[in-house]
Amino acid sequence: MTGFATRRGEGEGFGWTWDVRSVNGKGLDLRLRLPDWIDGLEPAVRAAVAKVAGRGNITLSLKLARETGSEALRVNTAGLDAVLTALTTVRARAEAAGLELAKPSAAEILSLRGVTDQGGDAEETGPLLKALLNDLTRLLADFAAMRAAEGRALGEVISAQISRIEALAAEAKAAAEARRPEMERMLRENLARVLAGAAEADPARIAQELAVMAVKADVTEELDRLSAHIDAARKLLVEHGAVGRKFDFLMQEFMREANTLCSKSGNAGLTRIGLDLKTVIDQMREQVQNVE
Secondary structure, three states: OOEEEEEEEEEOOEEEEEEEEEEOOOOEEEEEEOOOOOOOHHHHHHHHHHHHOOOEEEEEEEEEEEOOOOOOOOEOHHHHHHHHHHHHHHHHHHHHOOOOOOOOOHHHHHOOOOOEOOOOOHHHHHHHHHHHHHHHHHHHHHHHHHHHHHHHHHHHHHHHHHHHHHHHHHHHHHHHHHOHHHHHHHHHHHHHHHHHOOOOOOHHHHHHHHHHHHHHHOOHHHHHHHHHHHHHHHHHHHOOOOOHHHHHHHHHHHHHHHHHHHHHOOOHHHHHHHHHHHHHHHHHHHHHOOOO
């Protein structure tokens, strides 16, 4: 499910900007862009996000900078030399492999562990960590509210698609009833051909073949299962918690019945309805990919 939120804050001599956004995905894929010198930040962020999102490709970033007038930033020259050497090695190996890398900015280099002395021990970064996590809670609340609003709108779209499937299923049932005389005529004609081609036809064998033909043409079970799937989909729409994976499975079942309906139709009108069903189901499957 898509969503977006951003939040700015300040404290402990720093200013920061949180940014989180998500797009649909089959599972939870969380990508973090965080300063690595704040002890305990990444696991805390992962745990917080997992509480508000169970599905989606989510990118969360934190941009952090010292405020003007705060303690001067001290560069660890030994750490800087080590980072620059490593960057030179990486660039040389990449060029040898035919890859072109973007040049890192000074700010990006300064944010690496060991380049500055701002990333002290846990006691020094503890107050900053607490301030950041307090702000993260508000950010994720805004993020969850946006996803919830989209979820309500998405629910209306899916509900309308379910209603369309229900209407098409009713049309299919009516078409199947209307074609019954035609199917009976076809069975009689097939029986006449069988009898004409076999002087001593086995009555049991003839009955068996006719029964198989009748079963192949009967779409009652498919229509019954479609009805059951419609009921299940409506229940999922009002169910609390994550239902995206359940919807994914249900869409496979919907499509299976529509495919079988088309293959057994033997009638232009019923085939058209089956194709319309497949179109709506495919559209609904795309929407379901956004459901958590």
